[in-house]
Amino acid sequence: MPKWKFKAWCTGYPGGKPPRFLRPFLLLLLLVEGKSHGYELLERLREYGLNYELQDIGYLYRTLRVMEREGVVSSRWDVSGEGPGKRVYTITEKGKKELEEWTRTLASIKDSLDSFLKIYMEARGKSE
């Protein structure tokens, strides 16, 4: 049994590790949510069907910090709500521009995956 609840959520992908989509996924969530913090963003990923199977929540926080350093998000420390203090992030104008670029990238990757699945299904159909 895992020491932290988070570990139990992490099942991993069969046949491969999740790729480099954490950053665009976080940018998108911050665009549609307006503002959010790390722990909450983790839950939103699932709710929005962005099945990013994160192995390590530390990486999520680290990624947000890197994104802030690069100016695509900004944060402030918030102790006003319930529970412990949260680092609340918002997307910047620079972040919105980067998200737009990501959208083209991910659309192109999606096209490749469509091709992949189509070719595989055709090959399966023939051999059977």
Next chain:
Amino acid sequence: MPKWKFKAWCTGYPGGKPPRFLRPFLLLLLLVEGKSHGYELLERLREYGLNYELQDIGYLYRTLRVMEREGVVSSRWDVSGEGPGKRVYTITEKGKKELEEWTRTLASIKDSLDSFLKIYMEARGKSE
């Protein structure tokens, strides 16, 4: 001007690097082509719409070697054809099983990308 022709093919993705799909793409190509070698597989990637924008052809050869070590492909050195010797690969039974797993993984990733693009388009529609 690049010293090697290959360098000129590499434009890179805007807004992010290509993810970990080289291995499943190569497995699929070997399934449908029967057999092929590294340099040829690079061309097939584009022909089949698997737009994997490889930055470094060395990584392709390295990946094939790793895949062979792990038993998902096998190779033999072939000097019978035109041009210099080629290392010709075929997919193994183990490779076919792994490819099937990859198919589920990539289908799940495709779903995430569909969600991403849908959410982005909706958000764009509202703000404009």
Next chain:
DNA sequence: TGATTTATATGATTTAGTCATATATAATAG
């Protein structure tokens, strides 16, 4: 015969991602 194309390969490095663990506040159970 010198440049180009086809073809494979690897040492060194950088970047991405994971593992293990630390810390602190608030809520809940006994």
Next chain:
DNA sequence: CTATTATATATGACTAAATCATATAAATCA
């Protein structure tokens, strides 16, 4: 009231993924 669990963020050390730079060699072309 205290011990445990849940919420929340963080970082040092490490491993794996990917790139950069470069080497090699046979065949073809100018």
